Amino acid sequence: MEQQPRLDLFPAGKLTLTLQRLCHELAENYGDFQDTVIIGAQPRGVFLARRIGLIIKEIVPTADLPLGELDVTFYRDDLRRHAAPLQPNQTRINFQIEDKRVILVDDVLYTGRSVRSALDAMLAFGRPRSVELLVLVDRRHKRELPIEPGYVGIAVDTIETQRVLVELKESGGNDEVFLIDRT
Amino acid sequence: MPLSTRHLLGIKHLRPEDLHLIFETADNFKDIINRPIKKVPSLRDVTIANLFFESSTRTRISFELAERRLSADVVNFAASGSSVSKGETLLDTVNNILAMKVDMVVMRHPLPGAPVFLSKHIRANIVNAGDGTHEHPTQALLDCFSLREKFGSLEGVKVAIVGDITHSRVALSNILALNMLGAKVRVCGPPTLIPRHIASLGAEVSFDLRETLEWCDAANMLRIQLERQDIKYFPSLREYTMRYGLDLPLLNSLDKKLVIMHPGPINRGVEITSEVADSEQSIILDQVENGVAVRMAVLYLLAGT
Incomplete structure (x- = not known):
């Protein structure tokens, strides 16, 4: 197969720098992270949320930030529009989110539909005080719902035929994020 | 997939x-x-x-x-x-x-x-x-799911299906599903209620309840489907209970913790007694x-x- 043209969005270790920058932004807004929880959307949002939790621990050693894993499969609105049902992942939220400040983490924001599902899934566990969205990659100009991230690793302008491929170390990748042309 | x-x-x-x-x-x-x-x-x-x-x-x-x-x-x-x-x-x-x-x-x-x-x-x-x-495919699926929960995997698990095999859709679906998942299956009941060619489905046959219970890890106790029986298949319910009913003394005389299943509805006192149905070894409500x-x-x- 011919190699597709791909653009590395985080070359040469920039991913770590970006995550550190995002964590500093969070620390600015959340102070000592009182009443704050971090929830990663399965699968890659969970990996990112874990890393963010560790970095925040370095910046604010007193921070006690419970980590949740959220699977949105059963909350999607496109079951009957897919060729095959998606394989669900586990949801693990072992704490109350009632009246908590939630930082929701996902890898790529595109149409906003996954985040809509995630909000729905999360509300089944209680009523958070606030929810903010953190994404590694924001693909602008293709939102189908009024959903905007509060914290963005990198914003890219993409066209529909392009795809963002996130390959983190946790899933056997090399901490690379590519923009790929599907032609 | x-x-x-x-x-x-x-x-x-x-x-x-x-x-x-x-x-x-x-x-x-x-x-x-x-x-x-x-x-x-x-x-x-x-x-x-x-x-x-x-x-x-x-x-x-x-x-x-x-x-x-x-x-x-x-x-x-x-x-x-x-x-x-x-x-x-x-x-x-x-x-x-x-x-x-x-x-x-x-x-x-x-x-x-x-x-x-x-x-x-x-x-x-x-x-x-x-x-x-x-x-009755969903019943077999939930039975196997419950066994999987209990044993981790069904590979090599010995399961007995006891009772009215002839009139039971639960038995047929269970035999097929258990075989597919690698479990060993034996049916047990009065000869009149065991279909003649059941062995061709991959199930062993026994007419002796005690021997069957000593063999198996889990026993699925079926109800006698009187509503589907057009003729008499055994002399009396009492005789059936004496030979194929599971009671606490029989259960306790086995030197292992047998898992008891029942697809419901239970005829208490016929295929199993209340003490067995409500015992710790029963996973009927988990089912x-x-x-x-x-x-x-x-x-x-x-x-x-």
């Missing part, structure tokens, strides 16, 4: 991969139905008709709960008090219901093969909730709980096809 079929007509029509996919999906649903909010919006745009041409309590409620917890719209139909008693054919009844835009049909019918017949004539996804003495999760998985996976 999706299911290999659009309908759940019987275990016979499934592949081992399908069973594993259903179990893995059911794991997630079991998690969900133990949350404070037990409902997910997956089937919000799906309408399901429950057509019960034969009476049922557990299965009907279990299916309906599964459907509602997936946020599907549900219509219920029971044969008594319907146009069936006015002479309408099955196909006409179902086509009339489908004309009202129903996406899936869950059907129980007294005639073996009714769901297969229907699947050849209509577009909706069909789930067999029991067809006569033929198959019922798992039934909802397994049916949610089946409906979810079929709706996506």
Whole structure:
């Protein structure tokens, strides 16, 4: 197969720098992270949320930030529009989110539909005080719902035929994020 | 990977991969139905008709709960008090219901093969909730799911099915599913209630309850289906109970913790005594709980096809 043209969005270790920058932004807004929880959307949002939790621990050693894993499969609105049902992942939220400040983490924001599902899934566990969205990659100009991230690793302008491929170390990748042309 | 079929007509029509996919999906649903909010919006745009041409309590409620917890719209139909008693054919009844835009049909019918017949004539996804003495696939799936929960895997697990094998759709579906998952199956009961060629399905046969219980890891105790028995197959219920009923002294005389299952409804004092049904070794109520999760998985996976 011919190699597709791909653009590395985080070359040469920039991913770590970006995550550190995002964590500093969070620390600015959340102070000592009182009443704050971090929830990663399965699968890659969970990996990112874990890393963010560790970095925040370095910046604010007193921070006690419970980590949740959220699977949105059963909350999607496109079951009957897919060729095959998606394989669900586990949801693990072992704490109350009632009246908590939630930082929701996902890898790529595109149409906003996954985040809509995630909000729905999360509300089944209680009523958070606030929810903010953190994404590694924001693909602008293709939102189908009024959903905007509060914290963005990198914003890219993409066209529909392009795809963002996130390959983190946790899933056997090399901490690379590519923009790929599907032609 | 999706299911290999659009309908759940019987275990016979499934592949081992399908069973594993259903179990893995059911794991997630079991998690969900133990949350404070037990409902997910997956089937919000799906309408399901429950057509019960034969009476049922557990299965009907279990299916309906599964459907509602997936946020599907549900219509219920029971044969008594319907146009069936006015002479309408099955196909006409179902086509009339489908004309009202129903996406899936869950059907129980007294005639073996009714769901297969229907699947050849209509577009909706069909789930067999029991067809006569033929198959009861969701019961077998929840039985195997419960055993998997207990033993981790069914590979090599020895399962006995005791009682009225001839008239039991639960037995047939269970034998097929257990074999597919690598379990060892033995049926046990009076010779008149064991079909002659059952061994060709991969089940051993025994007429001795004690010997069978000493052999197995789990025993599925079936009910005597008096309503399907046209002639007398044994002299009296009392004699049946004496030879094939499981009571506490018999259970305690085994030198192991046997797992006791029952698909319900129980005839207490006939196939098992109350003490056995309510004992610690019984997973009868786990089976019922798992039934909802397994049916949610089946409906979810079929709706996506």
